[in-house]
Amino acid sequence: MPAEGLRTQVTAATGSGKTLIAVAAAEKLGARHVLVLVPTLDLLTQTAAAWREGGRTGAMVGVCSLRADDSAEGRTEHRQDGPTAASLHTIRVTFRLVPGTGLVLPANAGVLRFGMTAHAAQWTASTLADIRPGGWMCGAHWTFFFVHCDILVTAYACTACTEQTMGHLIIERTERVLDRAADVPVAFGDFDLFGYPIHELTEVLGPSDRKLLLSANVNPQSTHYLSAVRLDACESDRR
Ligand SMILES: [Zn+2]
Structure with missing residues (x-):
């Protein structure tokens, strides 16, 4: 040396x-x-x-x-x-969905806000995880996704989103074990959306929140846990 x-x-x-x-x-x-x-x-x-x-x-x-x-x-x-x-070594991961605002990312990484440009949204999410841009989605103007602690987040703008800014978010569990709660909380108000069976969520969520978060094909009586929720700021493209 x-x-x-x-x-x-x-x-x-x-x-x-x-x-x-x-x-x-x-x-x-x-x-x-x-x-x-x-x-x-x-x-x-x-x-x-x-x-x-x-x-x-x-x-x-x-x-x-x-x-x-x-x-x-x-x-x-x-x-x-x-x-x-x-x-x-003691990081608790919580994603928080806020209607009209977007997704509060864990670890103080920022907020994925509706109305962000693709660039701004990717920049924010890149604090937390590697961003995978592109990806084909029918009717999307742009889309990207990332995975953090078994949670897959997809953000996109459909062709009807205002000025092609972020209008849609999908939050999914990567592990498809639907008979138990996810390890990572996805909070909505006081509830962990992946923490309770669907029939219990149906009781605590009001009808408008259910419509907001759950896709139409979710059976409200199911004893399974949710595998995905979505939040839209844009009225078009509700799937
Ligand atoms: Zn849209």
Whole structure:
């Protein structure tokens, strides 16, 4: 190791072990402090876990937009192996649907607001997860989707949406286990829409909310849990 230090760059495909290379390099250099920069909150938690798995011990501190109230008991993974900054391992994920407004993203990542341009909506969601733009949807002017903690969010503008800004949101569970609640709450007021069987939701949701959130083919007596909800700001394209 030269006295003036050295630089290097590793370019490798996703999943090929870049994090492990970094952990090994830090170990080899005897690096006491390591600064890791990542572009999304998903990657923050993944990266912290990967460094731990790679053998990195000691404290980890995440500087990010996660707040204390994004952390909670119950949906958390507590680590016993070191004084890890709590926020890295106790993130509670809650999506919140707000009629007329849109979707409040978990982890203080922002709000996907109706009326946003495709660009602005993608920019907001990219704080949380990798965005997959495009995707074909019948009647959509633009659409994109992302997956965060087993929740798939699709945002789109139909050809009738005002100025082709975001008018529609679909929130789905990626795991199709419909006889139990989802791990991730999708909140609507005080209710977790994926947390109760449909027949119980039918009792607590007013008729207008039911019409707003549930597609027409949902059987109100079903003992299953919902697999998808939607929220529209635009009257066209209610499916
Ligand atoms: Zn529309």
